[in-house]
Amino acid sequence: MNPDPWKISRTKIYAITRRICHRSGSSIVWTGMNTNSIATDAAESWKIVVIGGSGLIGSKLVRNLRKLGHEVVSASPSSGVNTLTGEGLAAALAGARVVVDVANSPSFEDKAVLEFFETAGRNILAAEAVAGVTHHIALSVVGTDRMLASGYFRAKMAQETLIKAATIPYTIVRATQFFEFIGAIAQAATDGQTVRVSPAMMQPIVSDDVAAALTDIAIAAPLNGIVELAGPEPIRMNELVCQFLTVQGDSRELITDAGAGYFGTEVNDQSLTPGENPILGPTHFADWLRQPVTAK
Numbered sequence: 001m002n003p004d005p006w007k008i009s010r011t012k013i014y015a016i017t018r019r020i021c022h023r024s025g026s027s028i029v030w031t032g033m034n035t036n037s038i039a040t041d042a043a044e045s046w047k048i049v050v051i052g053g054s055g056l057i058g059s060k061l062v063r064n065l066r067k068l069g070h071e072v073v074s075a076s077p078s079s080g081v082n083t084l085t086g087e088g089l090a091a092a093l094a095g096a097r098v099v100v101d102v103a104n105s106p107s108f109e110d111k112a113v114l115e116f117f118e119t120a121g122r123n124i125l126a127a128e129a130v131a132g133v134t135h136h137i138a139l140s141v142v143g144t145d146r147m148l149a150s151g152y153f154r155a156k157m158a159q160e161t162l163i164k165a166a167t168i169p170y171t172i173v174r175a176t177q178f179f180e181f182i183g184a185i186a187q188a189a190t191d192g193q194t195v196r197v198s199p200a201m202m203q204p205i206v207s208d209d210v211a212a213a214l215t216d217i218a219i220a221a222p223l224n225g226i227v228e229l230a231g232p233e234p235i236r237m238n239e240l241v242c243q244f245l246t247v248q249g250d251s252r253e254l255i256t257d258a259g260a261g262y263f264g265t266e267v268n269d270q271s272l273t274p275g276e277n278p279i280l281g282p283t284h285f286a287d288w289l290r291q292p293v294t295a296k
């Protein structure tokens, strides 16, 4: 009997994915994943459940993992799986080896979002224990532990705490803000025709790069710890929003205000940026902005 089933899988999977990596400082930068020419090996096909598989990140992750030849279940209310009520959860997880939770709460109101991540977290972890799942992966946010004045981040912290206290081997992946979320940041900072934004440092990442990293993590051994994902470069929030509005031809007035905060919470240059050794996505914000909408 093989004492470390991950070892064989890992070696083989890295050989077939041919991901090209190079080092930048102490961070790993991914320059791409070649899944197009990968032959499906039925013996290596795992059942992997993506909770929130219909979402921005989830749909990309489902596609990547299917390309690698895995049996992937996209689990969310639109496919009959509700982690809040437990509906369809046991059936979806039966025989699963890995579960990746990339769901999000439909409401960001303090009480609702806490209830979502606590109840869903408990239900998922209990169902995983019954199903014999060997790796639970959850997508969280860089700075969660520094932003507890925010109800959303308290809810993400509660989700992480449940995972750490459970018996299922896990990897918590904390990502910085997605490029696709910058519009929502501008919207939340808008009053009339004015957008009031903090100059706090950020290091956002495109959703494709988050999905690529999660693909790799889903087929690797659990870390029983936290890994951070970020974009290739730091950039200030006001600068990000300025570039976003300019490309959109949006005429709202942008005001830089150090006291503006982030969704009602104070921020500084450390709040939203990763610590040491993050995994860096290769896509630059300016390049993404220049892409046609259909390519985003």
Ligand SMILES: NC(=O)c1ccc[n+]([C@@H]2O[C@H](COP(=O)([O-])OP(=O)(O)OC[C@H]3O[C@@H](n4cnc5c(N)ncnc54)[C@H](OP(=O)(O)O)[C@@H]3O)[C@@H](O)[C@H]2O)c1
Pocket: 051, 052, 053, 054, 055, 056, 057, 058, 075, 076, 077, 078, 079, 081, 082, 083, 084, 085, 101, 102, 103, 104, 105, 106, 139, 140, 141, 142, 156, 174, 175, 176, 177, 178, 181
């Ligand atoms: N936005 C950012 O910048 C950012 C940064 C770092 C980390 N994150 C984290 O990334 C994760 C994914 O975000 P996203 O933007 O990809 O989410 P999203 O596009 O809003 O998708 C949310 C997903 O959650 C599912 N869902 C909602 N209620 C559910 C329930 N009761 N049971 C099961 N699934 C349910 C939805 O399913 P239906 O489509 O069927 O309703 C959908 O698939 C979140 O956990 C978030 O905290 C976000």
